[in-house]
Amino acid sequence: MCRELTLQRDLLRHNDAGAAGLRQRFAAAGVRVVNLLSSPGSGKTALLEAACRRLATQDKPPRLAVIVGDLATDNDAQRLRAAGLPAVAITTGQACHLECAMVEAGLHRLEHQGIALAQLDLLLIENVGNLVCPAAYDLGESLRLVLVSTTEGEDKPLKYAPIFHSADLVVISKIDLADAVGFDRAATHAAISRVAPHARVLEVSARSGSGLDALMPILGLAIPATR
């Protein structure tokens, strides 16, 4: 067990060094970076698709790109590209989280597609769907966004405390399903503020678009005018 803990510490230290390098690189390029984390199926991809649709109504939409991590398939990257977002898939195989070396590989592949970091306003990193392991891996992001959907039950922040504790912003997704699933709003907000009292909290529906306009400025984006 000791050997495992020591190795884990070494790996995290190695990743932290990588994160410091990435953070410098992002700052030099003047790009904001958001790390999206959640359970599988909480709606990370759907949120990005909805945000992209909303931004497309702007005269001069911001320039975004996405690095998407998944064990297998590039389904999410395909969905995002179909929504008009440049996206590269990092297939992690057995790995349960993204780490800095994978983000660097993703940046390299974006560059190969002619997308330089300095041209972007916002880089989105959609992590592997997992409420445990990705918490410990800093990816050099400026903002950590943790999603929890109304369908998952109100005690998830208490049960998966480290990842919520690490969040700058908690998005309660699928708010359109609140009635259908008997969502306990008060208990969910109480659980979030207990483990992440510093975090902003937003209720969002990717389906109806509700909450998206409140999300935009937090991501550093202007709210598109409604046409």
Add this chain to the structure above:
Amino acid sequence: MCRELTLQRDLLRHNDAGAAGLRQRFAAAGVRVVNLLSSPGSGKTALLEAACRRLATQDKPPRLAVIVGDLATDNDAQRLRAAGLPAVAITTGQACHLECAMVEAGLHRLEHQGIALAQLDLLLIENVGNLVCPAAYDLGESLRLVLVSTTEGEDKPLKYAPIFHSADLVVISKIDLADAVGFDRAATHAAISRVAPHARVLEVSARSGSGLDALMPILGLAIPATR
């Protein structure tokens, strides 16, 4: 990276040895053991609560006990005890999965509560909510049950292939929400049969009880007569 892989292999080998020991112990005690795995919030605890309610209608209900793994809180164990199921919580801290040593600790705590393995018909192990890491850890179970809820999206089996591939039984949970979430039944079943062609598949609603009577015999339990 090599050192990490070697250590991972050592840990899995150590766990496999533990699983062989547990499997012998379970066989000697004549107890069936089910390992329940899913994302956070797919309804593992709700399924066990519903099964327990259904079984309570029997004249001579089977003897069950549950070992529940969570990073933090004993919420699920409390819910299960309230439903009439003897349950002990294993709090894993940072650990993203249960392993054999934790199951042994859980058995020890059940024994301290006067619940001997040989008295049980069925031992349920509710794993940490995680579709990645628990896949590799054999717990000596006789049946591996992986849940995926209708709210999570139809491509989860393809994206988290190893855990579905390891399943004996896949339960599609929250089937009562199928219409509300626009559940794509055909795509979900196709995804499951692609990565787990050997697995049985059941659609279940813990809320309405639908599918529970089909589940009982697979768990080795008699279907309770409807009173």
